[in-house]
Ligand SMILES: NC(=O)c1ccc[n+]([C@@H]2O[C@H](COP(=O)([O-])OP(=O)(O)OC[C@H]3O[C@@H](n4cnc5c(N)ncnc54)[C@H](O)[C@@H]3O)[C@@H](O)[C@H]2O)c1
């Protein structure tokens with residue numbers, strides 16, 4: 276099938292490349308010429324394991340191209356995916372819909388033939404219905420243009436695997452206007468459906484809410500364990516052992532119970548805020564007040580990390596602090612709302628000299644936080660450090676042993692913001708080890 280994908284960021288570039296991998300002819304569309312130039316050259320403009328191979332293979336096979344031309348895209352296919360950003364509005368909780376709206380405003384007037392636009396971006400409930408109205412009004416093909424919603428659940432770091440082997444596919448269709456969305460989606464995902472991936476067809480609002488609720492649940496699970504970590508700290512208990520123990524209960528499960536400096540990234544933080552804002556607009560604001568606390572617990576973990584660094588150094592003024600990790604999670608170069616960079620920035624504001632090292636996220640970190648100092652390796656970052664903070668659990672940090680750093684640091688003091696190292700190993704080597712929520 277011929278498919279376009281509007282927006283070629285973390286979601287869109289992955290979706291475009293993976294749809295080509297499934298055998299479709301795909302045209303990726305973006306407004307960023309630098310991003311398009313890279314993609315056309317077979318380079319992924321961000322770090323995502325395994326994506327470059329898929330991209331290169333499908334460009335070489337002639338199944339994947341990129342363009343900035345909406346005219347070309349409108350002409351190319353009857354199936355269009357929409358995957359542009361929905362960031363938090365400046366100074367507000369609500370999501371900014373300007374990129375999503377702009378795609379419809381530009382694309383719809385070019386649709387002279389029937390077409391289906393499948394939204395993949397994470398949007399406030401009610402968006403799909405609104406965009407459907409807008410598209411039908413603007414398109415020469417009128418009622419022949421449908422908007423359906425096909426939310427995306429991929430995780431950065433596992434984006435290719437999650438797209439080609441998802442847990443489930445969800446499709447929201449306009450029940451008031453039965454059309455071709457389900458039939459075309461079944462064609463697009465035929466190979467996955469043959470593999471018996473669950474395919475749930477819902478109304479538009481339910482599909483939008485599935486996505487918002489999934490992220491709200493994941494954020495809540497992380498903040499739950501981080502709240503318990505606060506109690507563990509007060510009681511001298513170990514949250515990592517506790518998480519293992521409660522995680523054995525299948526009703527609870529061990530995943531997403533890793534206590535530490537909490538969640539960040541381009542999804543969970545902004546999505547729970549947008550969900551609260553939308554519930555408020557719908558008059559259901561009471562329903563989601565607990566998400567405010569989920570957000571508060573999450574932000575408190577960052578502050579706690581700064582406190583622990585201050586305690587370790589006596590005073591942060593003039594201290595040398597090594598920060599290992601800048602990405603919001605390992606196997607990604609994404610620093611959007613990164614807890615690690617937030618902590619590094621707060622510590623620097625309190626007068627410390629902060630040296631940051633991350634295996635993949637240095638260019639993005641420099642662009643976002645130009646005032647921090649950046650090192651080219653773990654050892655460089657730890658040179659003369661009064662305290663070492665592990666803030667993203669990259670494998671190369673998890674594999675560190677005390678002997679690697681013994682002769683480099685000024686003081687043998689380590690704070691493990693992701694509870695990813697062994698307290699015993701570091702303490703036995705004469706280091707002061709602190710974790711979050713463990714003695
Ligand atoms: N990143 C993820 O892991 C992930 C997973 C699931 C859902 N989502 C959702 O997907 C959406 C996109 O997220 P992302 O992380 O890929 O964002 P991103 O910022 O990486 O990518 C967005 C892309 O859209 C492009 N764009 C902006 N306006 C455009 C326009 N008018 N026409 C064409 N392209 C345009 C931008 O240039 C950019 O390349 C968001 O709603 C996000 O919540 C993201």
Ligand SMILES: O=c1ccn([C@@H]2O[C@H](COP(=O)(O)OP(=O)(O)O[C@H]3O[C@H](CO)[C@@H](O)[C@H](O)[C@H]3O)[C@@H](O)[C@H]2O)c(=O)[nH]1
Pocket residue numbers: 397427428429430431432490493497530531532533534535536537538539540541542543546603604
């Ligand atoms: O036990 C845990 C698990 C995660 N995190 C943190 O939570 C954040 C988010 O992690 P993760 O969910 O793995 O990353 P994302 O790539 O942001 O993926 C989330 O957001 C995407 C965008 O909506 C969804 O598609 C995914 O299903 C959803 O997991 C990161 O900062 C992690 O460090 C923890 O602190 N503890």
